[in-house]
Amino acid sequence: MKRKNYTTFAAIHLGSEMLSMQITEYHNTERYKVIECCNRRIRLGEATFKNKIIPFPLVSEICEILIGFKRLMKEYGVEEYVMQATTAVREASNQVFLLDQIYNKTGLVVDVVDMPREIYTKFVAIRNTLKAEKISTEREGMLMMDISSGGLGVTLVRDEKICYQGNFHIGIIRIKESFERNRRESMHFNKALTEFLSSTIGPVRNELGDSKVRYLVLSGTETELLLRMLGLDEQQKVHRIKAADFHAFFDSMRQMSLAQLIKVYKLPENVAELVLPTVLLYEQLLHLIPAKEIIITADRFIDGIQLLHIGNKTNPVMRKELEQELISLFHTIGARYLYDKKHAQQVERLSLIIFDKISKAYGMGEHERLLLRATCILHDIGKYICMRSHSIYSYQLIMSTDIIGLSEADKEIVALASYYHANRLFDKTNTRAPQVEKELVPVVAKLASIVRLADALDRSYMQKIHSCTVTLKDNKLKVMAASKEDLTLEIWTFDDKSTFFEEVFGIEPILERVNK
């Protein structure tokens, strides 16, 4: 049978130490084949973490390599590509110039991902690998630690739910760059580093409470180093190391000097310099979170780019599962701020009924639906701080929380929609109101007005409406709410809050109580 049944896709990652490209032919997430994998070392991290600037020779070097990558893409007839840049580019003050140069010289558009998205991308790849290996988190938790050159991401997963997620500004190269050479060579470096790490990541322990963790899943470029030192095959997809074995290894190498490390493990000097911070960091983590087993997968960020791309294109099941995990994370965040879970779920349910009715006609899709759900779950968390002006605190809390899987822009939409579900847009008298950028106004207004309406339907916070149907006819949105209880408060509030919705969609919402 002759038919074109695959697509050629290139994932490109401009990381802190490596510029990589992976070309894949895919049919779906199960049937795909990596046909080309290029990794070219670049010293981007070292340059940016210190001076916040990408030096120009490096910019030219990057462009040269990318021109080569473009040539390879042509050689394989690549149809789709995603190019993402992470920490080093994200933190460079001359980022825009780099992106402009790349675009002008190669035509490639670079998506600079923020840290939560970076962590999420890797999380998706690792999650997929562990699933394939049938490593379950059903009973005992799994703590994923992603250590990149510039940051540390901590994600606790139990029973397919994300129970905690936090990101820290320490990474291996960053540690290396934070201490000058003479400090690193000092006798006291080990102790100082231990204290530095412990104070930085100590709060994780408090956050996790008494959650039991069985697996500590490590990822990041430096895991390769660990595998090499342990004499394990770096190519193997998954490694499982007993915690006791790791402790023994740590004891054997902790007192070694740089020269000894180079000799014993046959490492080049620039690599050996990274050994101590790496192993010390792992040891600290294991000390804080006494897991029984360490798992290391070979997944890299670029595998995540690839999987997310292919998954979004071809695998609705995976997309749903991932979405479900994200929703669980929103709830985790809500719970941290003692949200009213039942109310949040009721608002989410009612919002989605309205959204699904009108989304198509108003240019909203899956992504907006996810943002709507996030808004519903998180819209009231500001009450944790202050009951009176909770919406501004909801906005601020959301803005200052890392939410993996959401980009900075997405997060801003959710935060703004949460604020404006309770406040008027363009209210010149409200000087505390957060500004909405022009291009965000439509989506923020649509989401906020829907949430405002759904919120009104549970004004009593009693979930009186047990089911609800919606019809749209002649620009009238008829909401038929089934309830055995009295809905007077809800009907009055609904009337008050419907104006915004009407302004945004040009549809008049009408609430009817159905006695069922």
Next chain:
Amino acid sequence: MGKLDLTKPEYFYNRELSWLKFNLRVLKEAMVKDTPLLERLKFIAISASNLDEFFMVRVAGLWSNFDSGVEKRDASGMSVHEQLVAISQAAHEQVRTQTKSLIALMAEMDAVKLHFRRVKDLSELGKDWLEEYYREVVFPVLTPMAVDASRPFPFLANKTLNLAVELIKADGEHSMGLIQVPSVLDRIVEVEPEGKRTFVFLEDIIASHCHDLFKGCHILDMVSFRVTRDSDLDLEEDDSVDLMKEVEESLRKRKRGAAVRLEIFKTNNNRIKRFLEENLDVTEMEVYEINGPLDPTCFFKFIGMKGMWPWLYEPFVPQRPLELPDDSDLFAAILENDILLHHPYESFDPVVKLVSDAADDPQVLAIKQTLYRVSGNSPIVAALARAAENGKQVTVLVELKARFDEENNILWARRLEKAGCHVIYGLVGLKTHAKIILIVRKEDNGIRRYLHLGTGNYNDSTAKLYTDLGLMTANDEFGSDASAFFNLLSGYSEPPVWNKLVMAPLGLREKIYALIDNEIAMVRSGREGHIIAKMNSLIDQPVIQKLYEASAAGVHIDLIVRGICGLRTGIEGISDNITVRSIVGRQLEHSRIFWFANGGEEQLYLSSADWMPRNLNDRVELFFPVETEEHIHRIKALLDLYLRDNVGAHMMQSNGTYRRVRNKLEPVSAQSTLYEMAQLAVTADKLPMEKRLQPVFSRR
């Protein structure tokens, strides 16, 4: 047992002296009576041409080391000067043998009515004809050059033949002059009116007619001589140079290298000798007096003259490859089975066809290839250019630094660039010697990669003379390694973790050690250890030591090394399990094959690399496994055939000399057997069954 000291100088042969022995083997082929007469003459021409290159590169290199005071001794413990002295001795000896052989051959030629004559011995008719030939053809291109106080000694180009002339002026003053024997003219001239086939040398024609060339002078004496100069490219590479410019520049310089050899026709005229020695700045050991024709490379052209076929081999016709019975879709054939090609017995055409088909195939997206030395009008280069014009992505790694081919390479590299190919001009610090073609094809069920990997250059001319092996495969693991290889060379990627290929200088040396160590381990565990390795040269000292280690441990090692071999056989307890043989014959043995018994699960590799330091340290080379069982058997049978050869094989003796293998067994010539087999394979289906059942290794 204490650790053996394997570094003793007496365990190694000097590289240059070993090479001279190889050239002597080539020269001695001229004395094999079974070989057609002019083929024997050709061996003299080959050995002479080899010797020229040897002086231009190796001897020149040693002199330049000597001049800059290099004090390092080689593995055999010789200083630079000791080497130069020994080379001079051996080369003088070789030149004497060469001249003797040449004179003997000319006598044999005389017997078959191919006459070489002095001009003075010709008939009147012949002399008249030559008189006119001189006036019409030779005279216009002659440039007599007087050398005196106001006219300094001119620069004589490398490898040119000249006449030194002693003059006396009317006033009785002696002086010297020079006449260059024009290289634009044929060196050997057939004197047509002689009736029987008669030939004279151009320098003799000039000498017999030039009395009035120097106006106002009388010629007292005349001697022909030839000068050889330092011609090695010495590129100074730093990272900012334009490699192309650098090579062009160095080519210009080459013409002006120092003289490293003076060949002079035997004469008693010491004035002329001293005149040349002084002006060319050569010492006595660099002077070669020859009592016969100078520069026998002229016989290459001679045997190509019309009517010479009775004294030559029947034309050698590369046959249709055994594994490619028809001209159908090459890609489909490769996809079905790996294809092994054995040149020159099997035609090189499929390799050209592979590139050519790819150039025109609408499904092909990209072609990548390394090019080291290609033929003058290479159909492969043409196909690559066409592919680029057809919109394929073509990447060509051109090695500009391929010795003596630089000029040629620059030319067609430009041509490829013009056609739109992405041309990479080598790497800054390494020569790319690997031979690989990668074709990326978009097929219905995805991208597929087709490869050709070889032991020899992509040169359709030399592929008719050099024995080489090539493998075509669509194996995915090879394919992804090939991509990674080109990505590495194009600067797109760091070295990957290889599936199948082994690359020099990143890991080949270690792989060789590991393979040899594995055989040692086999012996230690009570199994048999056996290595058969065929290559052009073996001179890498650490590898030789590793082989000694294996031999001492009880591993049997059979080496088939055509040229230089620094390993010494028959040292008690060190190398008594090693044999070394060299196959010299009609074809130039060029394939590099490495077979390891591996305790019964044999492993076989092919490679572009010899076991020389330059191949393992300073060149990009590939070493790859042959994995299909039939191919392993086929190549192993080939090695066994070489080991049974008692016609073209020379065994290294424990004193370092080589002796032609002579035994009471039926004569086996690997080269002719292979040719016959290839011919048989093509016609096999036309033979009666009883003939087809005959085993092919038992040669008539």
